[in-house]
Amino acid sequence: MAEKNYNFDLIVSQFLNEGDKMVSVGPFGEGHINDTYAAVIENNGEKRRIIVQRINHSIFTEPAALMDNIYGVTTFLKKIIEANGGDVLRETLTVIPAKDGKLYFVDEGGNYWRSYIFIEGATTYQSIQTKEDFYNCGAAFGNFQRLLADYPADQLSESIPNFHNTEKRFEAFVEAVNKDICGRAKDVQAEIEFAMARKEAACEIVNMLKEGKIPLRVTHNDTKLNNIMIDDATGKAICIIDLDTIMPGAAAYDFGDSIRFGASTGAEDEVDLSKIEMSLELFEVFASGYLSVAKEFLTDEELYSLSIGAKIMTFECGIRFLTDYLSGDTYFKIHRPNHNLDRCRTQFKLVADMEKKMDQMHAIVNKYAK
Numbered sequence: 348m349a350e351k352n353y354n355f356d357l358i359v360s361q362f363l364n365e366g367d368k369m370v371s372v373g374p375f376g377e378g379h380i381n382d383t384y385a386a387v388i389e390n391n392g393e394k395r396r397i398i399v400q401r402i403n404h405s406i407f408t409e410p411a412a413l414m415d416n417i418y419g420v421t422t423f424l425k426k427i428i429e430a431n432g433g434d435v436l437r438e439t440l441t442v443i444p445a446k447d448g449k450l451y452f453v454d455e456g457g458n459y460w461r462s463y464i465f466i467e468g469a470t471t472y473q474s475i476q477t478k479e480d481f482y483n484c485g486a487a488f489g490n491f492q493r494l495l496a497d498y499p500a501d502q503l504s505e506s507i508p509n510f511h512n513t514e515k516r517f518e519a520f521v522e523a524v525n526k527d528i529c530g531r532a533k534d535v536q537a538e539i540e541f542a543m544a545r546k547e548a549a550c551e552i553v554n555m556l557k558e559g560k561i562p563l564r565v566t567h568n569d570t571k572l573n574n575i576m577i578d579d580a581t582g583k584a585i586c587i588i589d590l591d592t593i594m595p596g597a598a599a600y601d602f603g604d605s606i607r608f609g610a611s612t613g614a615e616d617e618v619d620l621s622k623i624e625m626s627l628e629l630f631e632v633f634a635s636g637y638l639s640v641a642k643e644f645l646t647d648e649e650l651y652s653l654s655i656g657a658k659i660m661t662f663e664c665g666i667r668f669l670t671d672y673l674s675g676d677t678y679f680k681i682h683r684p685n686h687n688l689d690r691c692r693t694q695f696k697l698v699a700d701m702e703k704k705m706d707q708m709h710a711i712v713n714k715y716a717k
């Protein structure tokens with residue numbers, strides 16, 4: 348992450364208690380959207396860490412409403428965790444309010460900052476470490492959906508309207524191709540053709556929602572592996588983080604995004620495409636974990652939508668990366684030239700693979716849905 352000249356003494360001090368002193372602060376994690384830092388705080392010889400995050404306010408244009416969403420959902424989850432005898436400080440995020448009581452702090456440059464208690468003794472991974480971990484992630488996301496089923500959706504503001512509306516995502520992609528502001532379209536004709544050929548198929552989940560075949564639920568919408576913390580001691584998926592995009596959506600979005608990222612045999616930005624496929628074995632591991640919980644509440648149509656969702660979420664992510672590449676890399680953080688194009692290519696490779704494996708994917712879901 349490019350180091351920015353933020354006034355961390357001032358920013359971090361907003362989230363400190365009496366007697367706290369900041370010892371150090373540095374970039375943390377591998378998210379594509381916000382700027383995340385970990386600060387070490389000392390008080391009376393004891394050290395602890397906090398997360399301090401600059402909210403990407405060109406993407407999340409209403410940070411105050413966003414923080415109300417997160418506060419509302421985490422407060423709701425804490426009540427359930429407490430009732431179940433769980434650890435309220437480790438099993439969901441804890442927002443640390445700023446000194447003035449607000450859930451964020453705005454610095455002199457107009458940047459919005461928030462802070463969370465650092466969840467110690469747990470790790471977010473960029474790829475699957477053990478199959479058991481991935482099974483546990485599936486169960487955790489299933490449980491997350493189950494718990495949020497009782498959350499009043501009307502209390503959530505849409506942090507990014509039309510986030511998983513693939514019809515609109517497709518329109519934005521076509522517009523980026525037509526505008527071609529960087530003159531890059533000529534170099535990516537194969538990718539553009541791949542996407543153009545899948546316009547109809549891309550809208551299947553959106554259409555199922557429109558036709559009322561599947562219900563709207565409160566969903567996380569960004570369920571990739573590095574948005575879940577795995578306990579170092581037990582291997583259990585203890586905490587789902589990155590709650591920025593909690594909004595009404597389809598169950599298949601969350602199932603699908605986990606598969607997109609976690610069931611791939613390579614990294615999201617792998618340049619050697621021969622390393623990329625959607626592992627049916629990993630698909631089965633995740634699906635069995637997820638369905639061990641979610642089969643209780645999913646309808647038959649939703650069960651059918653899960654594998655389609657995996658393909659569509661992967662396709663959507665691919666066209667989003669390609670759109671960003673064509674538009675000059677303004678949305679996702681990139682760390683090298685062509686980074687978004689490399690990411691797009693892995694996604695399209697996965698889509699092509701899932702198209703071939705779709706019958707087997709449906710069969711696996713059916714096996715664990717009983």
Ligand code: ADP
Nearest residue numbers: 376378379380381383463464465466471573589
């Ligand atoms: P982004 O929206 O940019 O993906 P995230 O909220 O996912 O930002 O945070 C980026 C990374 O920071 C996470 O993948 C995780 O590794 C780490 N992280 C975020 N919140 C916490 C927390 N409360 N405790 C420990 N690590 C965290």
Ligand code: GN1
Nearest residue numbers: 377378379380381569574589592664
């Ligand atoms: C972004 O914030 P992060 O890195 O967890 C993006 C997701 C994409 C993902 C691709 C708000 O997730 O939608 O699927 O990158 N988040 C947002 O890795 O756009």
Ligand code: MG
Nearest residue numbers: 378573574589
């Ligand atoms: Mg994240």
